[in-house]
Amino acid sequence: SPGGGRRRAWVGSPPFHAGASLKFPFWAPPPPPPRAPRDASVVRAEPEAGGTEAPPERSGDAARAPRARRRTVSCGRRLCACARSVMDRGFIHFLKPKFNFVRAQQVRRDHVQPVGRYVSGTGNAARGGAVAGGETKSAVAAPPLSIVKFPPPGYGTIILPSGDGDVAPGTVVLPAMKPPLQSPATDFVPPVSTSKTPDTEGNVGFAEKRPAEVDVEAAPPPAPAVQEAAWDFNTYIGFDEPGEAKGDAGASADEAGSFENYENNDPGPLAGENVMNVIVVAAECSPWCKTGMDITLLNIIGGLGDVVGALPKALARRGHRVMVVVPRYGDYAEAFDMGIRKYYKAAGQDLEVNYFHAFIDGVDFVFIDAPLFRHRQDDIYGGNRQEIMKRMILFCKVAVEVPWHVPCGGVCYGDGNLVFIANDWHTALLPVYLKAYYRDNGIMQYTRSVLVIHNIAHQGRGPVDEFPYMDLPEHYLQHFELYDPVGGEHANIFAAGLKMADRVITVSRGYLWELKTVEGGWGLHDIIRSNDWKINGIVNGIDHKEWNPEVDVHLRSDGYTNYSLQTLDAGKRQCKAALQRELGLEVRDDVPLLGFIGRLDGQKGVDIIGDAMPWIAGQDVQLVMLGTGRADLERMLQHFEREHHSKVRGWVGFSVPMAHRITAGADVLVMPSRFEPCGLNQLYAMAYGTVPVVHAVGGLRDTVAPFDPFAGAGLGWTFDRAEANKLIDALGHCLDTYRKYPESWRGIQERGMSQDLSWDHAAELYEEVLVKAKYQW
Numbered sequence: 001s002p003g004g005g006r007r008r009a010w011v012g013s014p015p016f017h018a019g020a021s022l023k024f025p026f027w028a029p030p031p032p033p034p035r036a037p038r039d040a041s042v043v044r045a046e047p048e049a050g051g052t053e054a055p056p057e058r059s060g061d062a063a064r065a066p067r068a069r070r071r072t073v074s075c076g077r078r079l080c081a082c083a084r085s086v087m088d089r090g091f092i093h094f095l096k097p098k099f100n101f102v103r104a105q106q107v108r109r110d111h112v113q114p115v116g117r118y119v120s121g122t123g124n125a126a127r128g129g130a131v132a133g134g135e136t137k138s139a140v141a142a143p144p145l146s147i148v149k150f151p152p153p154g155y156g157t158i159i160l161p162s163g164d165g166d167v168a169p170g171t172v173v174l175p176a177m178k179p180p181l182q183s184p185a186t187d188f189v190p191p192v193s194t195s196k197t198p199d200t201e202g203n204v205g206f207a208e209k210r211p212a213e214v215d216v217e218a219a220p221p222p223a224p225a226v227q228e229a230a231w232d233f234n235t236y237i238g239f240d241e242p243g244e245a246k247g248d249a250g251a252s253a254d255e256a257g258s259f260e261n262y263e264n265n266d267p268g269p270l271a272g273e274n275v276m277n278v279i280v281v282a283a284e285c286s287p288w289c290k291t292g293m294d295i296t297l298l299n300i301i302g303g304l305g306d307v308v309g310a311l312p313k314a315l316a317r318r319g320h321r322v323m324v325v326v327p328r329y330g331d332y333a334e335a336f337d338m339g340i341r342k343y344y345k346a347a348g349q350d351l352e353v354n355y356f357h358a359f360i361d362g363v364d365f366v367f368i369d370a371p372l373f374r375h376r377q378d379d380i381y382g383g384n385r386q387e388i389m390k391r392m393i394l395f396c397k398v399a400v401e402v403p404w405h406v407p408c409g410g411v412c413y414g415d416g417n418l419v420f421i422a423n424d425w426h427t428a429l430l431p432v433y434l435k436a437y438y439r440d441n442g443i444m445q446y447t448r449s450v451l452v453i454h455n456i457a458h459q460g461r462g463p464v465d466e467f468p469y470m471d472l473p474e475h476y477l478q479h480f481e482l483y484d485p486v487g488g489e490h491a492n493i494f495a496a497g498l499k500m501a502d503r504v505i506t507v508s509r510g511y512l513w514e515l516k517t518v519e520g521g522w523g524l525h526d527i528i529r530s531n532d533w534k535i536n537g538i539v540n541g542i543d544h545k546e547w548n549p550e551v552d553v554h555l556r557s558d559g560y561t562n563y564s565l566q567t568l569d570a571g572k573r574q575c576k577a578a579l580q581r582e583l584g585l586e587v588r589d590d591v592p593l594l595g596f597i598g599r600l601d602g603q604k605g606v607d608i609i610g611d612a613m614p615w616i617a618g619q620d621v622q623l624v625m626l627g628t629g630r631a632d633l634e635r636m637l638q639h640f641e642r643e644h645h646s647k648v649r650g651w652v653g654f655s656v657p658m659a660h661r662i663t664a665g666a667d668v669l670v671m672p673s674r675f676e677p678c679g680l681n682q683l684y685a686m687a688y689g690t691v692p693v694v695h696a697v698g699g700l701r702d703t704v705a706p707f708d709p710f711a712g713a714g715l716g717w718t719f720d721r722a723e724a725n726k727l728i729d730a731l732g733h734c735l736d737t738y739r740k741y742p743e744s745w746r747g748i749q750e751r752g753m754s755q756d757l758s759w760d761h762a763a764e765l766y767e768e769v770l771v772k773a774k775y776q777w
């Protein structure tokens with residue numbers, strides 16, 4: 001059933017921000033370019049290239065030569081010269097030409113002088129500054145200084161976009177710039193930003209309605225006086241002025257090459273001029289929400305966590321500035337308190353939010369710390385529907401403002417050239433909040449949202465009368481309302497997110513096709529169909545640091561070994577023997593070892609293996625199953641282990657090392673999933689020379705081409721119905737080939753291991769979607 005289940009339960013309520021309207025010409029992207037998206041310029045037009053928009057003045061511009069001063073100086077100086085050159089030529093991507101972005105991020109950490117670099121308005125220390133221990137911190141992330149505010153539809157007051165209480169900018173109403181507001185809600189009371197100390201422990205009920213507290217002056221409309229923050233590249237990057245500030249005049253052209261060489265040799269970021277600020281928002285992220293957990297809950301074990309742990313790094317490798325925002329469920333050693341405190345309201349309760357940060361593999365990981373998330377490490381989706389919804393409302397409200405408030409490496413991402421990537425229903429409210437609070441009101445005009453569907457079976461369904469908890473204008477209800485025979489009349493968070501997102505990605509093309517069918521759309525098929533134009537299917541990649549038999553850390557002990565395509569035979573044999581030994585199975589190389597890894601629920605079809613067990617038990621095979629989830633299916637695993645102890649093992653639990661060892665030691669991986677949006681285990685299996693036997697559905701059909709003995713092609717075996725007899729057929733052919741045609745078997749393994757399953761490829765495809773979103777109006 002599409003309703004119910006922990007992941008699908010939904011929660012929530014927040015502030016409706018009527019808008020400040022911004023005008024921030026410098027960072028405004030150009031109108032949609034006439035050329036192909038991948039060639040599209042990210043920046044304002046270059047005046048000398050015929051652009052119509054004059055570059056805004058920047059602090060220090062006047063003092064600078066009109067063209068780059070090309071100096072041959074020591075490393076730091078060269079970079080400064082490079083930067084100046086780039087800026088003078090009018091590129092927003094100051095990092096692009098001459099040094100890689102990761103380096104820039106590292107450098108950025110040395111010297112923290114926040115500037116309004118990325119913000120689509122000016123900063124204000126009081127407003128954007130984070131106060132920790134009485135100390136005012138960075139002003140960088142501040143929403144615009146000169147905010148032009150409109151009364152929201154039907155209200156005489158507005159809410160500023162921040163949860164800060166220490167903000168009181170002047171207000172100006174610009175009738176001409178009022179957003180086109182629809183049918184004002186008469187009984188909707190926008191949520192309120194608060195500055196008082198919140199009652200974090202109290203269990204305030206839902207939807208505490210209070211009038212908004214921010215004044216609005218109905219003044220005539222002077223043009224919005226947006227002041228651009230002075231942008232000082234050298235300060236941002238952390239380098240001194242070459243040869244001037246520190247008098248280091250001795251640098252010569254001989255030192256480590258010249259600027260010209262630097263310019264000519266460095267290819268720049270892979271993303272080229274498409275470099276963007278990307279914020280990935282999700283409820284799970286490997287390894288923090290995965291490794292070492294003793295999980296007994298159905299929904300926590302996620303491919304979602306794997307994706308969120310890996311995709312951002314691949315995007316960062318392409319040169320994007322990338323942040324991941326996840327809740328802080330436990331104490332994560334890598335992350336440090338940034339000393340920033342904000343207050344947000346969720347379901348009528350004021351909640352304090354802290355931010356923890358880690359910079360790993362070129363990615364900023366920001367962990368949202370709030371009482372609602374704490375100690376949920378083993379129970380991310382626990383609690384009743386309203387509790388979960390409340391957590392997700394809070395999370396999305398906080399996440400959408402992170403680019404203003406969290407100065408990673410000293411500089412906030414800001415809201416220009418920014419795209420959010422939200423994942424599944426948990427964060428489907430983010431595109432809604434982005435639109436309802438900000439973009440409808442002229443704020444964050446250059447921010448886009450992409451929503452990724454990993455699993456549409458969980459949607460955040462709830463009764464319509466809980467809609468007010470989400471703190472949205474009443475006319476937004478129509479985006480949530482849905483009727484289907486299973487759920488009846490209800491409010492559906494995923495539905496609203498899909499409609500509001502600028503772009504949507506599903507994790508395979510096959511799954512996208514299925515989503516448009518009544519059987520595969522879980523009630524959302526009509527919405528998927530009508531939004532088809534903005535949906536792309538992109539198969540997940542795999543993290544080659546985590547899932548690579550050559551470097552797999554879980555294969556370095558207990559008799560296992562790392563191996564590659566070159567050492568496949570010996571390596572796999574050794575891993576297989578080690579697995580048999582570890583699990584107390586007879587150590588035999590000639591017996592085919594079958595594996596299953598996954599959540600024990602209806603989706604993964606482990607019960608189909610159960611139905612096929614009489615046949616399997618009659619074969620000369622060994623079977624190892626690893627999973628946790630539904631109690632009856634866990635009992636089934638234990639039962640089969642007892643009943644067929646000489647050949648079957650059923651490991652109930654969550655063990656990352658065991659998942660890796662099964663993937664390496666097994667000959668065959670069985671995936672009889674009833675539906676599978678993408679599936680990661682079959683990808684991991686192929687990378688380890690383990691042959692997949694899968695139900696041809698969703699991403700499994702896309703990624704496992706059936707073996708063709710005549711053409712010597714294919715990667716595994718598929719079956720077309722999720723039924724035991726079909727599985728048995730496919731397994732029969734598979735085992736036959738294993739026993740009688742070792743060369744064919746070896747060919748399947750080699751083809752599987754030789755594929756490019758990396759995230760780098762998938763990240764390139766994601767980037768294309770991000771660029772489409774960017775130029776979409």
Ligand SMILES: Nc1ncnc2c1ncn2[C@@H]1O[C@H](COP(=O)(O)OP(=O)(O)O[C@H]2O[C@H](CO)[C@@H](O)[C@H](O)[C@H]2O)[C@@H](O)[C@H]1O
Nearest residue numbers: 302303304454598627653654655656659676677678679680
């Ligand atoms: N007991 C256990 N012990 C250790 N590790 C375990 C485990 N059970 C599962 N895992 C691991 O968890 C991950 C699950 O990956 P799936 O693709 O099956 O994810 P899931 O169905 O949750 O995610 C959804 O999102 C992903 C990502 O988009 C889609 O691939 C998928 O089709 C969709 O259903 C794998 O890394 C697997 O090894």
